[in-house]
Amino acid sequence: MQNSVEIKNLDLQFGAVKVLQNLNLEIGKGEFLVLLGSSGCGKSTLLNCIAGLLDVSGGQIHINDRNVTWAEPSDRGIGMVFQSYALYPQMTVEGNLSFGLKNAKLPKPEIAKRIKHASEVLQIEPLLKRKPAALSGGQRQRVAIGRALVRDVDVFLFDEPLSNLDAKLRADLRVEIKRLHHKLQNTMIYVTHDQIEAMTLADRIAIMRGGQIMQLGSPDEIYGQPINKYVADFIGSPSMNFLEGNIKNGTFEMGELSIPLDGYEFGDTGAATEGAATMGIRPEHVVTGELVESTPFQVDVEVNLIEPTGSDTLVDCEVAGHHFRVRMDGQSRVSVGEKLRLGFAPARASLFDAKTELRL
Amino acid sequence: MSSTRPNQLFRNISSKIAAIPMIVTALFVFVGGTIWTVVYSFTNSGLLPRLQWVGLDQYERLWATRKWLISIENLAIYGLCMLVLVFVIGFILAALIDQKIRFEDTIRTVILYPYALSFVVTGLVWQWMLNPEFGVQKVVRGWGWESFTFDPLYSADIAIYGVLIAGIWQGSGLVMVLMLAGLRGIDQDVWKASRVDGIPTWKAYIFVIIPMMRPVFVTTLVIVVTGIVKIYDLIVAQTGGGPGISTEVPAKYVYDMMFQANNLGQGFAASTMMLVTVALIVIPWAILEFGGSKHRD
Numbered sequence: 001m002q003n004s005v006e007i008k009n010l011d012l013q014f015g016a017v018k019v020l021q022n023l024n025l026e027i028g029k030g031e032f033l034v035l036l037g038s039s040g041c042g043k044s045t046l047l048n049c050i051a052g053l054l055d056v057s058g059g060q061i062h063i064n065d066r067n068v069t070w071a072e073p074s075d076r077g078i079g080m081v082f083q084s085y086a087l088y089p090q091m092t093v094e095g096n097l098s099f100g101l102k103n104a105k106l107p108k109p110e111i112a113k114r115i116k117h118a119s120e121v122l123q124i125e126p127l128l129k130r131k132p133a134a135l136s137g138g139q140r141q142r143v144a145i146g147r148a149l150v151r152d153v154d155v156f157l158f159d160e161p162l163s164n165l166d167a168k169l170r171a172d173l174r175v176e177i178k179r180l181h182h183k184l185q186n187t188m189i190y191v192t193h194d195q196i197e198a199m200t201l202a203d204r205i206a207i208m209r210g211g212q213i214m215q216l217g218s219p220d221e222i223y224g225q226p227i228n229k230y231v232a233d234f235i236g237s238p239s240m241n242f243l244e245g246n247i248k249n250g251t252f253e254m255g256e257l258s259i260p261l262d263g264y265e266f267g268d269t270g271a272a273t274e275g276a277a278t279m280g281i282r283p284e285h286v287v288t289g290e291l292v293e294s295t296p297f298q299v300d301v302e303v304n305l306i307e308p309t310g311s312d313t314l315v316d317c318e319v320a321g322h323h324f325r326v327r328m329d330g331q332s333r334v335s336v337g338e339k340l341r342l343g344f345a346p347a348r349a350s351l352f353d354a355k356t357e358l359r360l
Numbered sequence: 361m362s363s364t365r366p367n368q369l370f371r372n373i374s375s376k377i378a379a380i381p382m383i384v385t386a387l388f389v390f391v392g393g394t395i396w397t398v399v400y401s402f403t404n405s406g407l408l409p410r411l412q413w414v415g416l417d418q419y420e421r422l423w424a425t426r427k428w429l430i431s432i433e434n435l436a437i438y439g440l441c442m443l444v445l446v447f448v449i450g451f452i453l454a455a456l457i458d459q460k461i462r463f464e465d466t467i468r469t470v471i472l473y474p475y476a477l478s479f480v481v482t483g484l485v486w487q488w489m490l491n492p493e494f495g496v497q498k499v500v501r502g503w504g505w506e507s508f509t510f511d512p513l514y515s516a517d518i519a520i521y522g523v524l525i526a527g528i529w530q531g532s533g534l535v536m537v538l539m540l541a542g543l544r545g546i547d548q549d550v551w552k553a554s555r556v557d558g559i560p561t562w563k564a565y566i567f568v569i570i571p572m573m574r575p576v577f578v579t580t581l582v583i584v585v586t587g588i589v590k591i592y593d594l595i596v597a598q599t600g601g602g603p604g605i606s607t608e609v610p611a612k613y614v615y616d617m618m619f620q621a622n623n624l625g626q627g628f629a630a631s632t633m634m635l636v637t638v639a640l641i642v643i644p645w646a647i648l649e650f651g652g653s654k655h656r657d
Contacts, residue, residue, distance in 0.1 A: 048552075051552070051556060052555075053552050053555060053556075072555070072558070073552075073555045073556045073558075074555065074556060074557060074558025075558075078556065079556065080552070080553070080556045082549040082552065082553060083549070084547050084549045085549075086547060086549035086550045086552065086553040087553075088550070088553075088554075088567075088568045088572075089571075089572055090568070090571035090572065091567075091568075099557060099559065099567070100556075100557030100558055100559065103557065103558060103559050103560075103563065104558055144553075147553070147557070151557075159549075
């Protein structure tokens with residue numbers, strides 16, 4: 001696959017503070033890449049560097065095989081959508097869409113054609129004569145996407161576009177962005193701190209922390225084989241349960257409990273490394289009830305707390321002194337203080353070195 | 361009974377009591393005083409007010425007086441130039457300071473400093489600055505440009521522009537600070553969006569940023585215009601209305617008539633004319649600005 005955006009050894013520092021360090025990233029044509037991380041991880045900074053809104057301290061940025069490291073944002077062949085919409089409030093929707101094009105001295109029929117196309121795709125035709133103040137949040141964000149669309153570019157940059165919307169609208173617009181991507185087949189780089197957005201939209205996710213990419217992979221890989229404990233903890237809601245213990249002779253020992261590791265696929269080493277380790281198991285991979293009989297590892301616990309969410313019920317308990325959460329079906333009837341038998345398959349768990357926190 | 365609606369008169373009673381002194385002041389001093397002045401402008405009051413009607417005589421005399429006509433002309437020149445220049449200079453300074461420059465606090469303080477000086481001090485300082493014996497002219501001639509002449513306050517035709525310089529020096533700092541506050545209130549994403557759209561900076565200012573700053577502009581306009589209309593102390597300190605009567609202004613005319621010439625009636629007529637002028641400007645604007653507010657988005 002041809003690369004649409006290539007970032008080579010990118011450095012960015014403000015004074016003595018290094019925000020991005022030696023960052024490399026290749027994004028294929030038509031790919032939907034999500035930059036995911038908690039606030040302050042450098043994801044928005046990276047996006048601003050790609051857009052040319054921040055001057056980099058070192059390294060190169062190529063878009064469509066052209067070195068654009070020092071090009072103006074408008075010459076990079078990008079369109080950008082911002083969290084706060086950033087519409088021009090004194091212009092109508094049509095004015096917002098056409099302002100950049102008029103400024104670029106495009107012929108009028110061409111501008112009209114592009115606005116027509118964009119407003120059809122985004123279903124904002126009835127709004128063209130209105131001003132942004134007369135639009136709802138969702139409509140404003142559509143217009144903002146439209147402003148990127150009329151630029152007729154290959155790369156779309158989204159900077160937390162849905163963060164200012166309420167939950168329901170966010171879910172609706174998320175689907176729409178996905179549909180838009182299917183339709184246009186443009187390269188899209190999308191910054192978010194919302195893992196649901198990341199998981200649902202992305203072809204690949206880049207998890208960022210401290211100005212570096214921790215893991216780059218498909219949503220499946222990130223969810224199933226997190227490369228280190230940070231990623232494992234960050235992805236998934238409710239977050240992964242961690243149990244601390246030792247690996248000895250192919251079992252994970254934790255006080256009196258021992259978990260057989262048959263079926264767990266070790267990484268590079270291919271075999272169990274002896275020593276202190278952390279086992280991570282997602283609450284949704286723990287089973288209860290009749291299914292327990294079929295799992296290699298089983299344990300009895302006492303229910304400490306119940307959080308019913310409707311679709312699921314989250315059960316808090318303790319396993320060998322560690323706080324442990326289990327996701328059960330919303331229909332299941334459990335009560336606090338009740339004894340519960342849990343089981344899980346180590347094949348679905350993740351093992352991390354206790355020191356380096358890397359996946360074993 | 362709790363089911364009956366409480367008397368509207370007693371809702372928030374403490375705030376209403378607190379507001380009474382201001383309401384009384386506004387009614388008796390401002391409204392009452394204004395009406396009283398307008399009424400007595402139709403009398404021939406001299407040193408003391410007296411109710412002896414003379415119809416429009418005071419106004420006829422007023423508009424036949426050269427000093428009043430020059431006052432009006434001066435106010436128009438000063439007001440128009442002041443308004444335009446102070447906005448342009450203030451905005452440009454604010455835009456320059458907004459470029460993430462170093463020593464921003466220092467520069468902002470230096471530019472705002474003149475505003476902390478009273479008009480009397482400003483007038484005196486600029487009287488000296490524009491004095492050919494020891495002001496700007498002397499300094500430039502000292503550098504070797506012997507024929508350099510810069511003494512606006514000594515030529516009746518342009519003396520008002522000498523006052524204008526002082527006024528701008530004093531007022532542009534405040535406009536800058538207000539504009540800067542407005543600029544800082546603009547969402548940075550709008551700037552980013554305009555850069556991605558490829559809009560040149562000056563175009564972004566004119567078509568996007570300034571329209572977004574409309575509330576700040578209105579506030580600044582009110583402050584600047586009221587400052588212009590009541591201009592008095594700057595003139596007294598800097599030129600005393602001279603040379604001759606070339607820098608007279610309406611407020612000074614009113615003061616001179618009432619307290620120097622012992623001609624209250626003439627002073628009242630002049631101040632009524634000032635009120636009418638301001639009202640002619642403010643009322644249509646207020647109707648435009650607030651009257652149709654229900655239909656605006």
